[in-house]
Amino acid sequence: MSKHLKLVVIGGGSSYTPELIEGLIKNHEQLPIGEVWLVDIPQGEHKLNIVGNLAKRMVEKSGLPIRVELTLDRRKALPGADFVSTQMRVGLLEARAWDEAIPLKYGVIGQETTGPGGMMKALRTIPVLLDVCRDMEELCPDAWMLNFTNPAGMVTEAINKHSKIKSIGLCNSPVGVYKWVSKQYEVPTEQVYAEFVGLNHLHWVTQVNVNGESKLEELLQGGESYSAKNVPGMDWNPNFIQALGAIPTYYLKYFYFTPEMLAELQESAQKEGSRAEVVKRVEDELFELYKDPDLNVKPAQLEKRGGAFYSEAAVNLMCSLYNDKRDIHTLNVSNGSILPFLPEDASIEVNCIVTKQGPIPIAVTNIPPAAPGLILAVKTYESLAIEAAVTGDRGIALQAMACNPLVPSVNVAEKMLDEMLEQNKAYLPKFF
Structure with missing residues (x-):
C-alpha cells in the first residue's frame, strides 16, 4: 500500500477548496495524501492563486x-x-445567472440543478467532464473520480455510460440530513442511520434510526424538514408529510409546491437578485478573506455557501475507499436492480457500503408509493438530457425539456430551449 497518495482537484480555485484542505489535514493519519494538485482554467487563475496560497x-x-x-x-x-x-462550474456564475433568470421569464422555476436551469448546466458540463475522463483513462486509469459537480446524478450517469473510469457522484445534502438529525437528538452522527430513496436532489428519507431506534414517526409528526441555504424555505404541509410516510428532500418543494416556489423565486430575484448574484457576493467576500496573508484556517463565513460539508463527504469517502472500511455512505451510483422501475444504468442516490473495490448499493426497505412516478418522470428527462449533451441533438434536447415535469408545455419548452441554447452558445459547441 503506497503511503503517499495523490489527489487532483479539478476546479481547484473554488471557494470550497479550503474546506477540502482542512479535511485532508484532519484525516491525514488514515488518508496519507502527500500531493494535492489544484487545477483550474485561465479564467479562474486569479482565484486559483488566492485559494492555492x-x-x-x-x-x-x-x-x-x-x-x-x-x-x-x-x-x-x-x-x-x-x-x-x-468541483467545477462551466460558464462560471455568469451562466448560472442565465439558468436562473431565463426560465422565470417563461413562468418556469429557475434553479441551478432542477428544471431547465439544471438541464443547461448538464449540457455545458457533461462534455467537459467526459474530456477529463478521457485524460484519466490515459493518464491515471486506476484513479477514482469523486464528482461533486452538479447536476451530480446526471453527470455520474453520463460518466458511467460514456467512460471506463471508476466514478462516484456525491452530494452534500445527505450529510445535511445526518447533521440535522444529530442536532435534533443531540447525538453524534455515528449514532444516526437514515435511508435515502430516489435520485440526486430528488430523494425521500424513508428510515431514520437513532441508536437503532426508529425516529421517523416522531420527525414526521414534527412537520419539520431539513433545508439548505440555496433553496427557499417554505413549510411543508404536515398532513401531506404524514400521509407520505417519508421526509422529502427540500428540492421536492419545486415539484410539490410549484406555483408557490415560482412566486418565491420571482420575488427574491426582484429583491436581492438571483441566487447566482447572492452567491457571487458571498464568494467575493470569501476571496477577500482568503487573500489575507495571515489567514491559515478555513474561515467560518464559508458555511454561508450552499455546499457546506461537501468536503467532509469527500474526505470520508476517500478514507473508506482507501482503508476498505465497508461503512455506509449515501452516493450516486448505477441503479442495477435497486429501484426496479428504473433502467439498470440509471444513476440513483442511495446508501452504499464502501469497499476498496468501490460502493455496493444496499437494497432499499421502503419506497413511498407516491415516489416512483415522479422519479421515473425526472429520470426520463435526465437520460434524454444526457443524450442531448453527448450528441448535441436539438430534437433530443427539446424532448428532454418538454418532458421535464416543471415545464408546462412543448411550446414553452421550445422557446425557452432556443433562448437558453443561444445564450450558452460559447459553451455548447456540439449544438452549433
Missing part, C-alpha cells in the same frame, strides 16, 4: 508533509493520481 498556508501550519501544486494544465496534474475530485 491559502491552502499552502494551511498545510504549512499543520506541519504535515503535503505538497500543494497549482496548475492550469490538468494533463500535467493527472499522471499517477489516486483520487480526482471535480
Whole structure:
C-alpha cells in the first residue's frame, strides 16, 4: 500500500477548496495524501492563486508533509493520481445567472440543478467532464473520480455510460440530513442511520434510526424538514408529510409546491437578485478573506455557501475507499436492480457500503408509493438530457425539456430551449 497518495482537484480555485484542505489535514493519519494538485482554467487563475496560497498556508501550519501544486494544465496534474475530485462550474456564475433568470421569464422555476436551469448546466458540463475522463483513462486509469459537480446524478450517469473510469457522484445534502438529525437528538452522527430513496436532489428519507431506534414517526409528526441555504424555505404541509410516510428532500418543494416556489423565486430575484448574484457576493467576500496573508484556517463565513460539508463527504469517502472500511455512505451510483422501475444504468442516490473495490448499493426497505412516478418522470428527462449533451441533438434536447415535469408545455419548452441554447452558445459547441 503506497503511503503517499495523490489527489487532483479539478476546479481547484473554488471557494470550497479550503474546506477540502482542512479535511485532508484532519484525516491525514488514515488518508496519507502527500500531493494535492489544484487545477483550474485561465479564467479562474486569479482565484486559483488566492485559494492555492491559502491552502499552502494551511498545510504549512499543520506541519504535515503535503505538497500543494497549482496548475492550469490538468494533463500535467493527472499522471499517477489516486483520487480526482471535480468541483467545477462551466460558464462560471455568469451562466448560472442565465439558468436562473431565463426560465422565470417563461413562468418556469429557475434553479441551478432542477428544471431547465439544471438541464443547461448538464449540457455545458457533461462534455467537459467526459474530456477529463478521457485524460484519466490515459493518464491515471486506476484513479477514482469523486464528482461533486452538479447536476451530480446526471453527470455520474453520463460518466458511467460514456467512460471506463471508476466514478462516484456525491452530494452534500445527505450529510445535511445526518447533521440535522444529530442536532435534533443531540447525538453524534455515528449514532444516526437514515435511508435515502430516489435520485440526486430528488430523494425521500424513508428510515431514520437513532441508536437503532426508529425516529421517523416522531420527525414526521414534527412537520419539520431539513433545508439548505440555496433553496427557499417554505413549510411543508404536515398532513401531506404524514400521509407520505417519508421526509422529502427540500428540492421536492419545486415539484410539490410549484406555483408557490415560482412566486418565491420571482420575488427574491426582484429583491436581492438571483441566487447566482447572492452567491457571487458571498464568494467575493470569501476571496477577500482568503487573500489575507495571515489567514491559515478555513474561515467560518464559508458555511454561508450552499455546499457546506461537501468536503467532509469527500474526505470520508476517500478514507473508506482507501482503508476498505465497508461503512455506509449515501452516493450516486448505477441503479442495477435497486429501484426496479428504473433502467439498470440509471444513476440513483442511495446508501452504499464502501469497499476498496468501490460502493455496493444496499437494497432499499421502503419506497413511498407516491415516489416512483415522479422519479421515473425526472429520470426520463435526465437520460434524454444526457443524450442531448453527448450528441448535441436539438430534437433530443427539446424532448428532454418538454418532458421535464416543471415545464408546462412543448411550446414553452421550445422557446425557452432556443433562448437558453443561444445564450450558452460559447459553451455548447456540439449544438452549433
